[in-house]
Amino acid sequence: MALDKLYQQVILDHNRSPRHYGRLEGATHSARGHDALCGDDILVELRVADGKIQEAAFSGEACAITTASASMLMDWLVGRSRSEVALEHAHFAQLLDDPELPDRPELGAINHLRAVSGFPARVRNTLLPWRATLQALERQQ
């Protein structure tokens, strides 16, 4: 059932042991992703050099879906440029909106999170780390 798909092993595993979790020393960019309504509150920190993200980390407290999404995203971010992140964010938002679309290879494991499209109330959670990342990239620390 849809619930098992949402809380599938890959997602639960990222929630239990999130990758790139903690503060990032030497971060050049950062932004807070806060969703007061449901209590998600994360900090995304990035180290950018030569126009590319060299390191990414997140910290804070959030639900399983936000945490898994942040964990997967941080993994994916390394080596990407701002414009790539913006482009894939747009694609990802579209994928969440339309379950009929095929997976997007560029997004790799993040495609697993498409299971949230059956849970409209949770789409916001999934996109929160992306929004924080984009916000971070827009401003220098």
Add this chain to the structure above:
Amino acid sequence: MDIVESKVKDQLDVFALREQFPVLARRVHDEKPLVYFDNAATAQRPLKVIEAMDDFYRRYNANVHRGVHQLSVEASEQFELARDSVRRLLNADSVREVVFTRGTTEAVNLVAQAYLRPRLEEGDEILITHMEHHSNIVPWQMLCEQTGAVLKVAPINRQGELLVEELASMINERTKLIGMVHVSNALGTINPVEEVCRIAKKHDVPVLVDGAQATPHMAVDVQALGCDFYCISAHKMYGPTGIGALWARESILEDMPPWQGGGEMITRVSFEGTTYNDLPHKFEAGTPNISGAIGFGKAVEFLEETGYEGIVWQEERLLEYATERMQAIDGLEIIGTAKHKGPVVSFTLEGAHPNDIGTIVDHYGVAIRTGHHCAMPVMQFFDVPATARVSFAPYNIRNEIDIFLEALGKARDMLA
């Protein structure tokens, strides 16, 4: 699991009560019976309310207080009968003291702008409590910005109870109003409104009570409480959304300037000047929510027919059972353990974020609320980002609590 429970006729026939709420027969997510535990957000509507509103649109839809034609006369009659029902509900002296609003929020804003604003000077104080809903915080903050007044907050303890002595010690000659919630939506706490009003009276400070969560669960008598303003929402007490009421003593309302201008609130308009309508119409500019008011009146009748005695009996049983069972769960913490409590259990569960709990139990048919419950200062006080909350109505039964607990166990297993 199916929903079963033995009837207890003496206090309340729960099954007969459930029959009055068509939505309770709904099945959700692959034919699971709906367990509706989000009553504090909004209660369900009985047939009596639904049918009365339907009847208005089918048979006598017309504007009120305007026309000489039969439909308008009938609509006006039903509209004013509804006002009298609200008067009865609150044991107010006169229908002149009952102003229809969009809800509690609008009632608080009305008092802030039409009553308090002209009376405030820079440095004056408004005193509220730490357990207020945003609707009884933000209107005062806005007013403080407009006037230079200061918002003061009376503390609560770890059980979620108001510290009345502390509140009393915070009253001074600059205190111009006390705003307090009767029953906390986030914690369930029932506040000693009468006691606070007695203290306030000694200092000649008016008290506004947010009663949104009180009228669904207990008899409210504004005269016995001794408050000056009482604000309610119909949808929390089995009526429609978009309608509520402000009660205030006639002498106070007479003294207040109108809030919004428009039709209905005037007796004569010319470009040289306008004379305002009598109470309560002075505060009801524009065509009102007529069907909403009619539904509101029927919700009051529903409460009267059901009887608060039976409602309290059933809700206390549910609260006691849920609290006992939930307390036994490892890692579960109940937020809000006041001695006097309404049928609300807010909680956190170790290793499971409220949001995930909400999504998972929903899949087992159980509707609960998760988040900050429009009371972010309460979340900050208890140092939690959010809580999950179950809130009961008299149509809920013990067996539904079992279904919820089973679903909660699944949530915990899944997230562990």
